[in-house]
Amino acid sequence: MELKVTRYAVDEAGVATVWLHRPERRNSWTGRMHDEYRWICKQLDDDPKVKVIVLTGTGHTFSVGADPRALTGYVTADHYDPALPKDAERPGYGIRPEFDTDMAWQLGMSKPMIAAVNGACAGIAVALAAFCDLRFAVEGAKVTTATPRLGLPAEYGLSWIMPRLIGMTYAADILLTGRVFLAEELGSMGFFNKVLPEAEFAKHVDEFAHMLAAASPEAVTTAKRQLWADLLHSDVRAAVEESKALIGALMNKPDYAEGVAALMEKRAPKFVR
The missing domain is CATH 3.90.226.10 (2-enoyl-CoA Hydratase; Chain A, domain 1)
Known part of the structure; x- marks a missing residue:
């Protein structure tokens, strides 16, 4: 365009x-x-x-x-x-x-x-x-x-x-x-x-x-989606349970491994999208 x-x-x-x-x-x-x-x-x-x-x-x-x-x-x-x-x-x-x-x-x-x-x-x-x-x-x-x-x-x-x-x-x-x-x-x-x-x-x-x-792109996207989606319902239990499911899913992603490694090595994380 x-x-x-x-x-x-x-x-x-x-x-x-x-x-x-x-x-x-x-x-x-x-x-x-x-x-x-x-x-x-x-x-x-x-x-x-x-x-x-x-x-x-x-x-x-x-x-x-x-x-x-x-x-x-x-x-x-x-x-x-x-x-x-x-x-x-x-x-x-x-x-x-x-x-x-x-x-x-x-x-x-x-x-x-x-x-x-x-x-x-x-x-x-x-x-x-x-x-x-x-x-x-x-x-x-x-x-x-x-x-x-x-x-x-x-x-x-x-x-x-x-x-x-x-x-x-x-x-x-x-x-x-x-x-x-x-x-x-x-x-x-x-x-x-x-x-x-x-x-x-x-x-x-x-x-x-x-x-x-500099933050994890996947984590930021996920948190943004949580913020706005949770405004559309008033069920706190659903928000908690959905967040727990997302925690499990993102723990299997490379960004989590890199974030933990950076924390242990006391350096800035290097996330790759």
Whole structure:
């Protein structure tokens, strides 16, 4: 696919960075960007060399959400059209039927996803960040769903995931008011793992991503699948029993043998995917 509004790169450690790339429009979201983003993520999830995916925006903006020109066009439309081709890639699909839909497919990805919110984040971009596994933000970044001020509902599953990330009380504040939050306030709610000064932001995200990339890829994928799957049921016994079965299965894998050997030899493990 020819990439016009996104870009990506993978370093030697297996850390992939994906940029929303419309700096002249503050990385605003379009159907084309949606299609390219899904295509990139499918390539990265299928690539055994990739261990971590970092999502960010070009310049000093994460994404201001839907392009205002597209929003204007919907005023006279009789239905919502996400402008996604029927043959668009389906990364993360096939793991659980609950995840086989827009944005929620990020939960089905085998690779952990980190949202690096490097500036303003609005509308659908909040959902992009929310459905990542981890989130970091630069101090002063403005974040808003904006939808209540546009006469729209909570979009793309935010009403499902926000209460699970930060609780019902904070989620209601974000989704009902549509007010503008600074990253620091959302950090205090638990939405962001950490909020950092601009001078430290890129370095911290990079170091965190590489720390994650050094872990056992199979163990990380398995734990990610456990985290999201267990949110879908309230049976703690099932979670415990499933984890015990997974322990037995992963103990027969090379990563476990390497992890134990590294522990005994007091060295960093060298996992091979």
